[in-house]
Amino acid sequence: MNPTVLAVPAQLLPAREQMAFTLMFHIIFVPFGVALPAMMLIANYKGLRRNDSVALRLARRWSHAAGLLFAVGAASGTVLSFEMGLLWPGLTGRFGEVFGLPFAIEGLGFFLEAILVAIYIFGWRRLRPWTHFWLGVPIPFVALVGAFSIISANAWMNQPAGFTISPTGEITDVDPIAAIFNDALWYELLHFVLAAYMAAAFTLASIYVVGWLRGRRDRYHRLGILIPLTIGAVLTPIQFVVGDLIAVAIFQDQPAKFAAMEVVTNSGTHQPEVLYGIYDSATNTVKGGISIPGLDSLLAGNSVDTYVPGLDQFPDAKPSNVTIVHWAFDTMAGIGTVLILLALWFGIAYWRKRDVPGNRLFLWFAASSGVLTYIAVECGWIVTEVGRQPWVVYNILRTEDAVTDANATGLWVSFTVVLLLYLVLAVGTVAVLRAMSRRWRASDRTDDEDAVYGPRPEVLK
Amino acid sequence: MSAATAVAAVMVLAVTLYACTGLADHGAGIWDLTAGGSERGRRPRSLIDNAITPVWEANHVWLIYLLVLCWTAFGDAFAAIMSTLFVPLALGLLGIVLRAAGFAMSKDATRARVRHVAGWVFGVGSFLTPFWLGTALGAVVTGRVPAGNAAGNEVTSWLNPAALLIGLLTVAVGAYVSAVYLLAEARRQAMPDLLGYFRPRALVAGGAGVLAGVAALIALRVDNPQMADRLLSRGWPLLVLSVLALAGSFLLATGIRVWLMRLVAAAGIAALVWAWAVAQYPYLLPFTLTVSEGAASAVTLRWLLIWFVAALVLVIPALILLFRLDQRGELGEESAESLGDVVPDPQGVGHRGQ
Numbered sequence: 001m002n003p004t005v006l007a008v009p010a011q012l013l014p015a016r017e018q019m020a021f022t023l024m025f026h027i028i029f030v031p032f033g034v035a036l037p038a039m040m041l042i043a044n045y046k047g048l049r050r051n052d053s054v055a056l057r058l059a060r061r062w063s064h065a066a067g068l069l070f071a072v073g074a075a076s077g078t079v080l081s082f083e084m085g086l087l088w089p090g091l092t093g094r095f096g097e098v099f100g101l102p103f104a105i106e107g108l109g110f111f112l113e114a115i116l117v118a119i120y121i122f123g124w125r126r127l128r129p130w131t132h133f134w135l136g137v138p139i140p141f142v143a144l145v146g147a148f149s150i151i152s153a154n155a156w157m158n159q160p161a162g163f164t165i166s167p168t169g170e171i172t173d174v175d176p177i178a179a180i181f182n183d184a185l186w187y188e189l190l191h192f193v194l195a196a197y198m199a200a201a202f203t204l205a206s207i208y209v210v211g212w213l214r215g216r217r218d219r220y221h222r223l224g225i226l227i228p229l230t231i232g233a234v235l236t237p238i239q240f241v242v243g244d245l246i247a248v249a250i251f252q253d254q255p256a257k258f259a260a261m262e263v264v265t266n267s268g269t270h271q272p273e274v275l276y277g278i279y280d281s282a283t284n285t286v287k288g289g290i291s292i293p294g295l296d297s298l299l300a301g302n303s304v305d306t307y308v309p310g311l312d313q314f315p316d317a318k319p320s321n322v323t324i325v326h327w328a329f330d331t332m333a334g335i336g337t338v339l340i341l342l343a344l345w346f347g348i349a350y351w352r353k354r355d356v357p358g359n360r361l362f363l364w365f366a367a368s369s370g371v372l373t374y375i376a377v378e379c380g381w382i383v384t385e386v387g388r389q390p391w392v393v394y395n396i397l398r399t400e401d402a403v404t405d406a407n408a409t410g411l412w413v414s415f416t417v418v419l420l421l422y423l424v425l426a427v428g429t430v431a432v433l434r435a436m437s438r439r440w441r442a443s444d445r446t447d448d449e450d451a452v453y454g455p456r457p458e459v460l461k
Numbered sequence: 462m463s464a465a466t467a468v469a470a471v472m473v474l475a476v477t478l479y480a481c482t483g484l485a486d487h488g489a490g491i492w493d494l495t496a497g498g499s500e501r502g503r504r505p506r507s508l509i510d511n512a513i514t515p516v517w518e519a520n521h522v523w524l525i526y527l528l529v530l531c532w533t534a535f536g537d538a539f540a541a542i543m544s545t546l547f548v549p550l551a552l553g554l555l556g557i558v559l560r561a562a563g564f565a566m567s568k569d570a571t572r573a574r575v576r577h578v579a580g581w582v583f584g585v586g587s588f589l590t591p592f593w594l595g596t597a598l599g600a601v602v603t604g605r606v607p608a609g610n611a612a613g614n615e616v617t618s619w620l621n622p623a624a625l626l627i628g629l630l631t632v633a634v635g636a637y638v639s640a641v642y643l644l645a646e647a648r649r650q651a652m653p654d655l656l657g658y659f660r661p662r663a664l665v666a667g668g669a670g671v672l673a674g675v676a677a678l679i680a681l682r683v684d685n686p687q688m689a690d691r692l693l694s695r696g697w698p699l700l701v702l703s704v705l706a707l708a709g710s711f712l713l714a715t716g717i718r719v720w721l722m723r724l725v726a727a728a729g730i731a732a733l734v735w736a737w738a739v740a741q742y743p744y745l746l747p748f749t750l751t752v753s754e755g756a757a758s759a760v761t762l763r764w765l766l767i768w769f770v771a772a773l774v775l776v777i778p779a780l781i782l783l784f785r786l787d788q789r790g791e792l793g794e795e796s797a798e799s800l801g802d803v804v805p806d807p808q809g810v811g812h813r814g815q
Contacts, residue, residue, distance in 0.1 A: 068565060070518075071518060071561060071564055071565060072561055072565055074518060074521065074561070075557055075558050075560070075561030075562075076558075076561075077525075078521070078524070078525060078554070078557050079554055079557070079558060081525055081528045081529065082528065082543075082550060082551075082554045084528075084532065085528070085532060085539050085540065085542070085543030085544070086543050086544075086547055086550060086551060086554075089539070089540030089541075089543055089544040089610050089611075090540070090610060092532040092536055092539055092540060092543075093532075093536045093537055093539060093540025093541075093610070094536060094540075095536070096532035096533050096534075096536030096539060096757070097533060097534070097536055097757030097758055097761040098761075100529065100532050100533025100534075100536070100757075100761070101533060101761065101764055101765070101768065103529040103532075103533065104526075104529050104530065104533055104765060104768050105768065106529075107522065107525050107526050107529050108768070108771070108772050108775065108776065110522060110525065111519065111522045111526075111772075111776050111779075112775060112776060112779055114518040114519045114521075114522055115519050115776075115779045115780060115782070115783045116779065117518075118515045118516065118518060118519060118783060118792070119515075119782065119783055119786060119792065122514075122515045122787075122792035123786065123791065123792055125792075126790065126791040126792070127786075127791055171758075172758075174757070174758040174760055174761055175760065176760065176761050176764050177764070404543075404544045404547065404610060404611055405544060405610045405611035405612075406544055406547045406611045406615060407615060410547065410548070410615070414547075414551050417551075417555065421555065421558050421559070421562070422558075424562050424582075425558060425561065425562045425565065428562050428565045428566040428579075429565050431566070431575070432565050432566065
């Protein structure tokens with residue numbers, strides 16, 4: 001038996017499972033926090049500029065959905081900030097002074113967002129229309145500040161910077177600014193912000209596409225499709241290029257992660273690109289999958305002669321589950337490629353007809369794009385986080401050294417409670433969104449188009 | 462003042478602001494829970510709803526500030542507190558998630574039963590969070606949290622009379638202040654019948670607070686005499702000020718200007734928080750880890766102070782704007798209704814949607 005396996009503390013598994021679950025849950029709300037305010041303001045602007053009550057109605061409804069999702073995201077985000085200490089005191093206790101500042105900045109961004117979102121959502125009735133719009137304008141920018149900070153902290157875990165460790169293990173020469181602007185920041189941030197806008201845009205569009213498929217082909221649905229789908233279609237090709245650049249950067253910065261993503265078993269040149277397949281850790285081989293000769297070397301270094309280090313080079317420091325990382329990467333990249341086709345199709349069709357494309361295959365495709373982007377977002381997160389294992393701070397702090405010494409049974413109990421509680425939270429959120437949409441649809445059958453701003457006689461006492 | 466002390470003072474300020482705002486929101490949740498059946502509780506509930514819906518999100522952020530400040534500036538203390546006090550902190554967190562779930566569900570106002578369950582979930586969460594966060598603070602105050610990864614006892618550190626009584630004190634203070642704020646809100650919104658509704662409740666909560674406070678002090682005296690002595694010797698002026706201000710806010714609630722009354726109530730809470738801070742200074746973890754021993758490197762502390770000034774410059778105007786708009790009634794008063802916004806309602810109140 002391998003002695004390092006025996007040394008793994010019993011609380012590591014429940015702690016990792018709970019962190020993974022709560023992060024994957026929270027990440028669902030992040031794209032809406034980052035990108036939905038921008039789309040709602042575009043609709044708001046369009047509505048005010050052209051005196052378009054349909055666009056204003058969309059903006060107002062999106063703002064209510066944003067408010068709800070923001071509240072739930074805030075709660076699950078609070079859970080995460082507690083968990084940073086409850087589960088990983090070895091990380092925050094020791095390295096908090098190095099990478100804590102971004103979280104402080106994010107707290108500021110989050111605070112401003114909470115205030116401005118509250119003003120915007122609750123301001124529709126009484127504020128003057130343009131005042132209301134301008135009070136909303138900072139929201140997408142403070143949301144970006146929040147994204148910047150959290151991604152900076154995560155990027156630091158991948159490319160730690162801004163400190164040195166003395167021979168006695170003390171942390172010295174702390175430089176929080178160098179930690180914030182670490183090497184992985186720019187590519188992680190760009191990739192994430194694009195992903196967040198794409199996820200929110202395609203999800204929003206797909207909701208109205210479903211309505212369109214069910215025959216609700218009015219201007220309300222047309223705008224509900226065209227505004228977000230245009231944003232998604234423009235960003236997808238950019239994301240494709242950015243994604244490729246990132247793969248090359250990871251190849252250089254985190255070779256073990258790259259080897260796991262591309263399931264490169266043995267180091268060497270002329271590496272094939274393997275699609276899916278099952279990795280066997282005992283023999284360091286891949287079973288099944290589709291192999292394309294030389295493509296991996298070509299993608300990593302623009303030449304089939306590029307030397308790519310394989311998993312054989314990292315016997316003690318390769319991700320504990322290579323297959324999960326590899327499948328997540330292939331799925332993310334695959335979905336990205338498929339969405340390019342959707343973007344092209346939409347672009348060409350819209351350019352020719354200036355309308356939502358009528359082709360049913362396109363509509364089905366667009367209707368599923370929301371779920372697809374979300375799968376891609378979750379997969380991307382798995383690649384980053386599981387791919388970094390067994391390090392919580394790459395090459396510096398192993399995950400088992402960061403975990404709490406609290407009782408493992410207690411952690412399993414806490415994980416179970418979290419699962420049940422989040423089930424309630426998720427069911428509640430979905431139920432409310434559905435109820436909102438039911439109510440909106442009922443109101444669409446009445447003609448009160450002009451009542452977006454101001455109090456309505458019916459609800460006045 | 463050293464940079465470490467300055468950051469510690471900022472943390473105390475964050476605790477104070479969370480106590481003055483977030484704690485009162487939790488108190489309002491408790492009043493929501495105890496408001497009775499849907500018909501009887503309708504008016505107090507709608508007052509509570511109007512008062513806290515636009516602001517509770519912002520009020521909650523102080524807690525996140527506090528966590529982040531603690532792990533950035535005082536990582537050792539943060540790790541020790543979070544790992545030893547896993548149970549009460551996880552239970553406090555449970556309350557926060559329940560509140561969010563309740564808030565989310567209450568938006569589905571078309572079904573009375575859902576709304577009822579939502580109120581329960583929100584109310585239970587509103588009790589759990591202050592109680593367990595207060596208990597965790599109590600555990601630190603009794604000196605049962607040593608530095609290190611889960612170095613203290615995971616159960617007895619918080620399962621003791623002094624810590625639990627401080628938890629109860631926290632709940633009672635929140636409920637009391639919230640009732641006082643709601644008295645003022647009832648005046649502002651011209652709902653005079655609710656003055657008589659919240660006055661006895663404020664008295665009950667205030668009485669419970671005094672009892673819990675005295676009992677906590679006695680328990681602490683038995684448990685950790687050194688800490689109790691520090692609290693009484695250095696902190697007595699603040700304790701007296703706190704009691705006077707809190708009682709004064711009740712007496713003034715129906716007389717003076719609303720903002721002045723709120724200020725007096727907030728001052729009462731602030732004095733209570735500062736009494737704790739003054740008693741514990743210079744220790745992060747009494748009596749094993751001091752502020753200067755547990756502090757991050759100087760450059761991190763300096764950046765945190767710069768960040769704090771930037772936060773003040775950006776957040777304070779935004780907060781003032783939010784509270785002003787809210788108080789001037791510019792932010793939609795019926796938040797639940799506004800979700801069903803464009804539904805005409807020929808039947809009058811209570812029928813939305815189909």
